[in-house]
Amino acid sequence: MVMGEPSREEYKIQSFDAETQQLLKTALKDPGAVDLEKVANVIVDQSLQDCVFSKEAGRICYAIIQAESTQAGQSVFRRGLLNRLQQEYQTREQLRARSLQGWVRYVTIICNIFDYLRVNNMPMMALVNPVYDCLFRLAQPDSLSKEEEVDCLVLQLHRVGEQLEKMNGQRMDELFVLIRDGFLLPTGLSSLAQLLLLEIIEFRAAGWKTTPAAQNYYYSEVSD
Template sequence: MPWTGAILSPSPVKSCWGWVVMGEAGREEYKIQSFDAETQQLLKTALKDPGAVDLEKVANVIVDHSLQDRVFSKEAGRMCYAIIQAESKQAGQNVFRRGLLNRLQQEYQTREQLRARSMQGWVCYVTFICNIFDYLRVNNMPMMALVNPVYDCLFRLAQPDSLNEEEEVDCLVLQLHRVGEQLEKMNGQRMDELFVLIRDGFLLLTGLSNLAQLLLLEIIEFRAAGWKTTPAAHKYYYSEVSD
C-alpha cells in the first residue's frame, strides 16, 4: 500500500531545543553546506519558490544525502516539512511529499539489502524515517502510514544480531528517545512487543558490549519512567557513557 494518501496540515515543529512555530521557509537557515553549489541552490529554491524546481528531484536528493550523511539524516525532517508547507501555500499540491514518501517506501522494501550492503546507510535510513515521522503531521497527528514501517525498522534493530552491533543499539536507543512516546500512543501493543525483545536481549544475550548493555538498560528505565529521565538517572547514565 502506498504511503502517500494523506494531506499534511500546518503544525508546530519540534526543534532539538523545544517547540517552535515554523516561519516562512525562505527565512529559515539550514545546514546544507555539505552539498555542492548547484544542489545548494536547488534546495534553497525549493524552500523559497518550490514551483520553480523539480520537486521529485529535490526529494530524491534529500533522501540520497540522508542515506550517506548521519548528521543530515538527523535534521532533514525539518527541511522536508518546510518544503511541504511552502509547496502547499504556493500551489496547494503535494508533489514533494509524494516523492519523499515514495522513496522512503522503496528504501523500506529493500531495507535488508541496504543493511547488508552498508551498515551506515541502514542506520542513516532509520534515523531519517524516524526524523520524518517526528516532523510531519496529518491533522496535527503523526502520519499513520509511517507507524508500522518505523516500528518494523526498530524491531529489526532489536534482533540479536543487531544488538551485538553497538552502532545499531545506539541508533535504536536514540530513535526511541525521539519518537518512542509518539509511537506508543499510536500502537501500544507493538511497543510492548518491542520492549520484550529489548529486555530479552539485555538479559539473555551473551557477548553484549558494556556500552550496549548500558544503553539498553537506560532505554528500558526511560520508558518505565513514562518516557522521562530523572535527574539521578541522567547523572548516572551520562557519567557512565563519558567515562
C-alpha cells in the same frame, strides 16, 4: 555555537554542490518552480551518505512541505518523499548487508521525518509501521551485538518512542519484550550496549522521561 561556524540550517544546504544548493533553496522559497520529486530523492540520497544530514533532514522536509502547501495546497513533495522512503524500506535488508552505516542513516532519516511531518497535527500514519519495523530489526540479536545499531535504536526511541506508543501501544510492548530479552541474554552485548538498553527500558517505564537519578547514573557511567 562557535563564532564563525555555519548554523545548522546553513550546514544542511552547504553540504551539497552548488547546483543542488540552488535546487534546495528554490524548493524552500518557490516549490512550484522545481521538480519536487527530484528534491525528495536528493534529500534521501544525501541522508544515506551523511550522518549529520540524516539527523536534520526532517526539518528541511517540513519546511518544503509548509512552503508547498501555502502555494496551492499541493503535496507533490510529500508524496515523492514517502515513495522514496518506501523504496528504501522494501530493500532495507540488502541495504543493511551492504552498508551498516547506510542502514543506520536510513533509520535515522525515517524517524526524523516521522518526528517532523504532520497531517492535521497528527503524525503520519503511513510511517508508523515502517518505523516500527525498522526498530524491531534493530532489536534483533544480531543487531544488538553491534553498538552502532543499539545506539541508533536508543536514540530513535528517545526521539519518537512516545509518539509511536500513542499510535500503536501493542507494538511498543512487543518491541520492549525484544529489548528486555536482548538485555537479559547478553550474548555478545558490550557493556555500553547493555547500559544503553537498560537506560531506554527505564526511560519508557518512567513515562518517556529521564529521572534525575537516572540522568546522574547513566551519564556518569557513559562519561567514565
